[in-house]
Amino acid sequence: MLLLTGGTGFLGGSFYLDAVRNGTAADCLLLIRGTDEAACRARLAKNLSRAMDRTSAEAAAGLCGILPGDLQSLATSTDPRLDAVTHIAHIAADTSFDSRDSVWQINVDGTLALAARARRMPKLQRFLHIGTAFCCGEAPHLEMVHEATPPGPEAPHIAEYTRSKAAAEHALKAAFPELPLVVARPSIVVGHTTLGVRPSASIFWFFRLLDHTGVLPADKDGFIDIVPVDWVSARLHELLRKPDLKHALYHVSAGLGSRTTWDDFAAAFAAEGHDGGTRPYICFDPKGPEGWRPFDAAFKAKFPKRDVLNRTMAVGARKYHRFVNQDIAFDNARLLAEGFAPPPAFKDYLKVCLDSQRATIAEQFVDDAAAFEFDEALTPSTVAA
Numbered sequence: 001m002l003l004l005t006g007g008t009g010f011l012g013g014s015f016y017l018d019a020v021r022n023g024t025a026a027d028c029l030l031l032i033r034g035t036d037e038a039a040c041r042a043r044l045a046k047n048l049s050r051a052m053d054r055t056s057a058e059a060a061a062g063l064c065g066i067l068p069g070d071l072q073s074l075a076t077s078t079d080p081r082l083d084a085v086t087h088i089a090h091i092a093a094d095t096s097f098d099s100r101d102s103v104w105q106i107n108v109d110g111t112l113a114l115a116a117r118a119r120r121m122p123k124l125q126r127f128l129h130i131g132t133a134f135c136c137g138e139a140p141h142l143e144m145v146h147e148a149t150p151p152g153p154e155a156p157h158i159a160e161y162t163r164s165k166a167a168a169e170h171a172l173k174a175a176f177p178e179l180p181l182v183v184a185r186p187s188i189v190v191g192h193t194t195l196g197v198r199p200s201a202s203i204f205w206f207f208r209l210l211d212h213t214g215v216l217p218a219d220k221d222g223f224i225d226i227v228p229v230d231w232v233s234a235r236l237h238e239l240l241r242k243p244d245l246k247h248a249l250y251h252v253s254a255g256l257g258s259r260t261t262w263d264d265f266a267a268a269f270a271a272e273g274h275d276g277g278t279r280p281y282i283c284f285d286p287k288g289p290e291g292w293r294p295f296d297a298a299f300k301a302k303f304p305k306r307d308v309l310n311r312t313m314a315v316g317a318r319k320y321h322r323f324v325n326q327d328i329a330f331d332n333a334r335l336l337a338e339g340f341a342p343p344p345a346f347k348d349y350l351k352v353c354l355d356s357q358r359a360t361i362a363e364q365f366v367d368d369a370a371a372f373e374f375d376e377a378l379t380p381s382t383v384a385a
């Protein structure tokens with residue numbers, strides 16, 4: 001029995017669909033937030049319907065076992081199905097970039113509650129915890145980052161989210177050394193190699209905005225680490241099942257072979273036809289004397305309306321720009337040495353992403369806005385045409 005958390009999310013949905021396709025969905029038990037089993041199944045079906053038609057999504061959502069509840073409820077759960085669990089794929093998290101308290105409650109306390117229940121699972125063989133490569137903190141610049149213990153709580157982080165993910169790894173290791181723990185740290189998960197951004201446009205709006213404004217808060221020789229969700233979820237299945245892994249910690253990332261240089265990024269968008277903007281991109285450093293002025297001016301030129309939507313989108317873009325400003329990628333040599341398939345490069349599936357959508361950048365931002373806790377501010381009437 002496989003216990004999966006996060007099945008109603010972007011990566012967890014892809015992971016569950018892999019199980020549907022490889023015939024193991026009936027062996028899955030999904031922890032889903034909801035009042036009862038029917039409500040949870042409906043939420044799962046709704047998420048899957050972004051990747052397939054409604055009937056197929058409902059059928060797929062009907063195959064697995066459902067455990068209604070949240071992570072925090074698990075520590076004391078007496079549901080007997082948990083005693084049969086052999087593998088855990090812990091994908092759930094609060095991925096909000098602006099939340100302070102809930103990222104700690106869910107990503108740390110929730111993870112520890114799951115671990116406390118896992119300790120009492122007599123058949124458990126592997127606990128796959130999904131971290132984030134950015135738990136390394138904000139310091140690295142123009143580097144290929146290697147797998148290492150995350151820095152301590154005082155290290156600089158762009159978002160409390162990544163700090164909480166670092167803390168979760170520390171806490172798991174310290175409090176549950178007996179668990180068969182493997183940590184997988186994806187880098188930046190964007191789009192799907194065949195479905196494009198239909199399952200989620202998360203972060204994709206920002207890359208369109210980067211191209212649209214033509215200002216890049218990065219080194220012109222720098223790079224970024226982007227991977228598609230279907231490649232990541234397939235690697236998670238392998239990390240969960242391969243019996244003889246050489247390590248207990250893996251980047252699930254583009255690495256040296258598939259990282260995206262800014263030249264490649266610009267060329268890939270150019271090949272699909274830029275929609276205006278400055279070419280070549282203007283590189284700037286937000287920590288330099290001009291600060292954010294180049295971005296503010298370019299943003300205002302492209303999104304002149306000073307409404308709630310555009311203001312919040314500018315704040316969201318600045319946050320992502322700070323990640324871009326690091327110009328880093330994450331070494332994936334450990335993962336590839338296991339014999340797993342290398343990732344495709346972003347430039348090779350950008351066309352699929354662009355062709356899969358008709359939404360404006362602003363509409364796609366709204367789809368992602370929960371990450372910035374803007375949902376209440378953004379009603380359909382605030383969405384620019």
Ligand SMILES: NC(=O)c1ccc[n+]([C@@H]2O[C@H](COP(=O)([O-])OP(=O)(O)OC[C@H]3O[C@@H](n4cnc5c(N)ncnc54)[C@H](OP(=O)(O)O)[C@@H]3O)[C@@H](O)[C@H]2O)c1
Pocket residue numbers: 005006007008009010011012031032033069070071072090091092093094095106110130131132133165185186187188189190202
């Ligand atoms: N996306 C990326 O670029 C990226 C990069 C690196 C690492 N990661 C990691 O990958 C994992 C999945 O990310 P994602 O992008 O798929 O996130 P997502 O789309 O926001 O999905 C988050 C999932 O976690 C569930 N969840 C949140 N709080 C919960 C709780 N208290 N109890 C039970 N379930 C809860 C959500 O359930 P509801 O539907 O009920 O909200 C949802 O299913 C996370 O661990 C994240 O840190 C993601």
